Amino acid sequence: SSGINAEYGGMLVLISYLALLSCGTTTTDHVIRPNILYILMDDMGYGDIGYTYPGSDMKTPLFDRLAREGLILERHYSSWLCTPTRASLLTGRYPIALGIQDDVFESNTLECLDSNELLFPEVLRSNGYATHLLGKWHLGYAKWSCVPCTRG
Numbered sequence: 001s002s003g004i005n006a007e008y009g010g011m012l013v014l015i016s017y018l019a020l021l022s023c024g025t026t027t028t029d030h031v032i033r034p035n036i037l038y039i040l041m042d043d044m045g046y047g048d049i050g051y052t053y054p055g056s057d058m059k060t061p062l063f064d065r066l067a068r069e070g071l072i073l074e075r076h077y078s079s080w081l082c083t084p085t086r087a088s089l090l091t092g093r094y095p096i097a098l099g100i101q102d103d104v105f106e107s108n109t110l111e112c113l114d115s116n117e118l119l120f121p122e123v124l125r126s127n128g129y130a131t132h133l134l135g136k137w138h139l140g141y142a143k144w145s146c147v148p149c150t151r152g
Contacts, residue, residue, distance in 0.1 A: 040085070042082060082136065083103055083104045091119060109142065112143060119152050121148075122152035131152055139151075
């Protein structure tokens with residue numbers, strides 16, 4: 001680690017990559033759309049990825065390449081908790097506006113992101129994109145309307 005992670009403790013860093021590749025998505029209407037890839041990693045310090053700190057002990061050639069070929073967002077902030085960060089990323093709204101700035105939706109609770117909130121994947125799907133989520137969700141599990149399969 002670069003030491004920056006130790007300085008900020010449990011800081012959550014959002015690494016967002018927008019890939020505008022020549023091999024974009026083609027649909028039946030023959031419109032070429034750029035591929036979009038978001039990468040969200042918990043518990044990372046700013047200097048823990050190679051492109052942010054070339055002297056890092058951690059070698060991250062794939063992330064370095066994605067950063068070179070994509071868009072690096074360097075002035076964006078995220079919550080130290082996973083639920084507010086994910087909700088903010090997917091809705092485009094501040095966690096406090098969603099009322100979840102201090103909360104984590106665990107799998108054994110009835111909490112759920114309001115189904116009236118329009119999510120980025122839902123917008124993408126309505127515009128002809130295919131979407132997929134890998135990793136943890138933490139935006140509600142209590143009802144079928146809360147899970148990622150039904151939220152875009």
